[in-house]
Amino acid sequence: MWEEPNISGKNGSGTIFFSGCVLRCEYCQNHVISKSYCGKPVDSDSLIELIKALEADGVHNINLVSPTPYYPIIIKALEKYKPSVPVVCNTSGYERVETLKALEGLIDIYLPDFKYSQNDTAEKYSFAPDYPQVALEAIKEMYRQVGLPQHNENAMMTRGVMIRHLILPNNIDNSYGVLELIADNFPSDIYVSLMAQYFPTGKETHSELGRKITQEEYEKVSSYMLLLGLENGFVQELEAADKGYVPDWNML
Template sequence: MGYLPKVARIAPHMWEEPCISGTKGSGAVFFSGCTLRCVFCQNYEISAKNFGKVISINQLAKELEKLENMGVHNINLVSPTPYVDAIIEAFEIYRPNIPIVYNCSGYEKVETLKKLEGYIDIYLPDFKYSDNDLAKKYSCADNYVEITTNAIKEMLRQTGKPEFDSQGIMRKGTIIRHLLLPNHVKNSIGVIDILRDNFDDYLLSLMGQYIPCGKATETEKLSRTVTKREYKKVEDYVIECGIDGFTQELSSADEKYIPNWNYK
């Protein structure tokens, strides 16, 4: 990706975790590009095919201010990593007075995250795999477990314990998302083990919204949604491990929750 931010959509977004979207929405900026190449990506057009429009740093700063003026609970930077330097420049022009959410793949360099210290209030990374071979196969990622574990340790170091306002809206903290893949309960159980053994003071968001998209429709094991039985097995394990956070209704596995990419 280039230096200047390329964006596919800037708008209030209602479908994040309840403490992020609240009643007024999360002010989402969807950036083009991603640090992973997941075969099942729902946002394939923007993550891999570079759909988006390049905007200036001044324009990005203005868009942050506009979102804030709409009354959203926070600014939600989605897949922002390719543009960290430009985003920091935009914050130097306009610094919103609401929490900043860094909504990313989780496969990040610690040195990149260190640049963000003091700018980000809430990290929202994924932890997708407990098996490096699976990460290589489905997301083209090397050393996935080590890199993501170190990245999330840095995020937690920066945010500390989760904090909420009187309405239950998150002010600071880290929520780790895990998306169940069909036929991969063992992978998910392994992820829960990694979270339990490596991290404190986080919330888990256990996601069941998987729908086969892109190349996943041609990948036998990934070509269906997650079953209730698969989800329950992992959910029961999360409870057994005493991990706090969010679960998701399986009715979320619906294309209607994928935003339109229209530059708006």
């Protein structure tokens, strides 16, 4: 239920979390699954069964979270079975264009992060100095495939790209740079989801990440987004910066 309103809606988004993210962000709030391998093994047939079970629950979409290392299985599953609800690819943004091309026609909604505009920041926190360039090209390819967001009569997203950006404490210049890259490379009616949910997990090695973002940082970044003409999308409330918004992975 904690995705954007046009993804979660009334019935919820049918999330399937994949373990072992391609990035290693030191502040990861889902580090239990992103940095280790938990959960249960799936092949394309058992993935189809999971998808069908979520559909039977009445979810608005099938939401594949951090799916990158599993694309071969996912492609096989979606080629055999296309769900009746949209399929969401919920990704770090650190994707190869040629990999994304293999997903064309199978993914309806791309929900990529756009984390960094600065190479040194991307290296420092996620060990991926080329992230800004890689993510920008990846999101351009996503946009080429599915375009601007489209919605049904219930205001639920059915197709398109929505770009997420998480504001990090003491890093508003990085956020400004991300918003500028979005404004410079996509139409102004692109959807941006500005996320304020950052909280320290205690695993950060850089002391500047040791607190939540401030009201001032939040207001500066959200105002800059509007100043750039990016008026579509969502701005998460500061109250979302709470552990209560992170799923309890012990349930696996």
